[in-house]
Amino acid sequence: MTDSNPNASLTAPSIPGDALPPVEQHAQQYATVRNAHETELIEDYVELIGDLLAHRGEARAADIANRMAVSQATVSKMIRRLNELELVTSKPYRSLFLTEAGQKMAETSRARHDIVLHFLRALGVRDATARIDAEGMEHHVSDETLAIMQRFTEQRQN
Amino acid sequence: MTDSNPNASLTAPSIPGDALPPVEQHAQQYATVRNAHETELIEDYVELIGDLLAHRGEARAADIANRMAVSQATVSKMIRRLNELELVTSKPYRSLFLTEAGQKMAETSRARHDIVLHFLRALGVRDATARIDAEGMEHHVSDETLAIMQRFTEQRQN
């Protein structure tokens, strides 16, 4: 395995910047990201359903399709998955509702999202940009970083 | 369409927190994230290949597989794609190399990655966490935010 060559420093040209992390750590980074990808769409759906319920009193497939810019067929399929995962309850042709687990997930996602969004704004990012970035970033921010972001935002606001 | 109900404010319970963004903006957020997902794996491969070339002088499929914690078959398949996209050149059973376009992408990705990583460390996030978060976040940070992060880091270091 080329990668575990103990003499790497003897053969590799010395270049500026950080060295490669050890293989295990590096692998861990990618695995974590891959893992996040599996749950993030689910979380986005659940979060959006929660928001629609909170702001509108109901969550219809058509609304979700519009807001996600996705076809209704895609939403329908996704709802079946959310049902199997016991995150939402749905009767055909009726509004969706969240299960206990779904509500929990929605709250958590919403909280993360808000922390990241407020943090970005506190940093000085324009609102429209902050919203887009937050949407992408929220699933990749660890609890540790999240806590730091929150503290940062609070300090700026006082 | 429930969503464009002009009387929403009359029926929705008034709850704390931000209101839902207008449909178009909301859709834009999700579309941007979906779009990022399509390119991010590609970028990760290209970035890693660039790093391996820089630090080791060569980039072998086995190294990539190890560092990404993925099977060699997966890497092999991915390399075919990168070839089709003209980001890498490869001869069977030989080290990979980046095309012009590939080098450009690798540099850009590397730069983004470093800015995010250094920013997180400057914020006070522990190194191991910062690495994991940076790996996930880098593809979702706009140029605007990136510039702000960079300025922030520089200020902290002086």
Added chain:
DNA sequence: CAATATTGTTAGCCAAGGCTAAACTGTTTG
């Protein structure tokens, strides 16, 4: 230099998350 170990490729499988088109249900309205 032949045998073995390592590395790379191919074939064929799977699940996820998109899509369109068509069928079905529920609601509104002429």
Added chain:
DNA sequence: CAAACAGTTTAGCCTTGGCTAACAATATTG
């Protein structure tokens, strides 16, 4: 109250990015 429309579901397709198993090529070493 029937017709038309809006909303939902189903069927069937596609691409991506994983996997394992089997095979092929190269490197290493006894």
